[in-house]
Structures are given as structure tokens and as C-alpha cells.
Amino acid sequence: MTDSYCLWCHRSLKYESTLKNLFHIDDVLCEKCRQSMEYKPKKIKVHGIEVQGLYIYEGLFRDMLIQYKELYDEALFPVFLWKVKQELERKYRGYTIVPVPSSERKNQERGFFTVERMFEVLDLPILDLLYKTDDREQKKMNRRERESIYSHLELKDVKSIPDKILLVDDIMTTGETITAAYRKLKGNSKCTKVLICGYNKAFSGNSVPSFVYKGGIVGYNICKALFIHGKAERFYKKC
Ligand SMILES: [Zn+2]
Numbered sequence: 001m002t003d004s005y006c007l008w009c010h011r012s013l014k015y016e017s018t019l020k021n022l023f024h025i026d027d028v029l030c031e032k033c034r035q036s037m038e039y040k041p042k043k044i045k046v047h048g049i050e051v052q053g054l055y056i057y058e059g060l061f062r063d064m065l066i067q068y069k070e071l072y073d074e075a076l077f078p079v080f081l082w083k084v085k086q087e088l089e090r091k092y093r094g095y096t097i098v099p100v101p102s103s104e105r106k107n108q109e110r111g112f113f114t115v116e117r118m119f120e121v122l123d124l125p126i127l128d129l130l131y132k133t134d135d136r137e138q139k140k141m142n143r144r145e146r147e148s149i150y151s152h153l154e155l156k157d158v159k160s161i162p163d164k165i166l167l168v169d170d171i172m173t174t175g176e177t178i179t180a181a182y183r184k185l186k187g188n189s190k191c192t193k194v195l196i197c198g199y200n201k202a203f204s205g206n207s208v209p210s211f212v213y214k215g216g217i218v219g220y221n222i223c224k225a226l227f228i229h230g231k232a233e234r235f236y237k238k239c
Pocket of ligand 1: 006010
């Protein structure tokens with residue numbers, strides 16, 4: 001086994017050398033941290049689009065994503081997809097990854113592209129095909145502005161668009177952004193699949209959350225509350 005350390009708790013990974021994981025690929029996290037992440041793969045329908053989600057945005061996964069994304073801890077980039085790398089590469093062989101763009105100003109502050117870096121773990125080509133025409137962060141937009149995300153996304157002028165696209169994002173809070181990005185790509189590629197690393201707990205049940213309705217979201221404050229506290233039920237039951 002390796003002498004390296006868990007990227008989250010910094011515990012030495014050499015003590016992880018059990019017979020079971022000798023036959024598995026090495027991990028960048030210790031078994032305790034890995035098991036504490038809410039890995040719950042789920043196919044979610046949002047606005048008629050099928051989205052493959054991997055983790056519930058809760059607990060340790062949420063802490064890691066905040067540390068990575070908001071505190072600019074780039075070293076955490078492999079923790080999210082490392083363990084499912086081989087499985088995802090098999091499932092999406094032949095696809096080109098297209099990340100949902102984030103704010104250019106935030107990218108410059110961070111010094112790295114959060115979504116792109118996270119998905120670089122997979123041995124699949126990445127094409128930066130979409131860009132934002134309005135650089136404000138979504139959490140700073142009001143309801144009406146959030147509902148028009150579609151008009152703030154554009155396709156880059158590239159020579160050719162791949163036939164098979166895997167549209168990816170780090171988190172799905174309401175489904176608005178991923179739906180807008182999907183609709184921009186639709187008609188330009190033969191096949192588009194959607195993969196999201198973390199999804200709002202409100203999507204973990206069998207029914208569609210009531211904040212997802214025909215064309216938009218119920219309100220900015222609800223989305224903000226969902227994102228910050230992850231207390232989905234409390235809010236969407238009120239709507
Ligand atoms: Zn650990």
C-alpha cells in the first residue's frame with residue numbers, strides 16, 4: 001500500500017491495508033471519510049431531462065465541496081470522482097465532457113475551474129463549449145433573473161460539436177441551470193447525457209420537489225435556503 005495520506009483528515013493510508021482493499025484501486029481518502037460521503041447514485045427527472053446524480057448534497061460531501069469551491073482548496077479535486085472513476089469511464093466511453101460554466105470572475109479568484117478540474121479525474125476528453133454572457137453568480141440574482149439563465153448561456157464558436165456529449169456540473173440545487181445548459185446543447189449534438197456530482201436532498205425522494213414546476217423555480221429565497229442549509233423539506237412543503 002501507499003504511504004500517502006487521506007486528503008480530508010490526513011490520516012495515513014497505510015493503515016488501510018486490509019485484504020479487501022488490496023484488490024481495489026487505491027483511494028485518495030481513508031475508508032472512514034469515504035464511507036461518510038453520501039454516495040447515493042440516482043437518476044433524477046427534471047423538466048423532462050434525465051440527470052444522473054452521484055452524491056446527496058449533505059454532510060461530509062457538502063463540507064468537502066464548500067472547502068473546494070468556496071475556500072479554493074484545489075487539492076481536493078480528486079476526492080469526488082476517484083472511487084467511481086473506472087465505472088464512469090466505462091459507462092460514458094465515447095462521450096466528450098462539457099462542463100456547465102461558472103462565473104469568470106470566480107474562476108480568476110480561485111485560480112482554477114472547479115467543475116472542469118473535478119471531472120479531469122475521468123479519462124475522457126473535455127470541451128469547454130458553453131460560456132456565460134452574464135458573469136454574475138446565480139446566488140446574487142433575483143428570481144426573474146434566475147429564471148432567464150437560458151438567455152445568459154451561449155455556445156462557443158467551435159469547428160465541430162461532438163456527437164456524444166456528457167454535460168456535467170458539480171451541484172444541482174433546483175435543476176434550472178442544468179436544464180438551461182441542456183437546452184442550449186440540444187439539437188447541436190446527437191446525444192447528450194447529464195451527470196451531476198451532488199444533488200439537492202429534495203431530489204432524493206420518489207416525487208418531484210414542488211419547487212420544480214413547468215418553467216421555473218418558486219423563488220430565490222427558497223433556493224438560497226436549500227443551498228445553504230440543505231433543509232429542503234421544511235421549505236418546499238410551504239410552497
Ligand atoms: Zn480520512
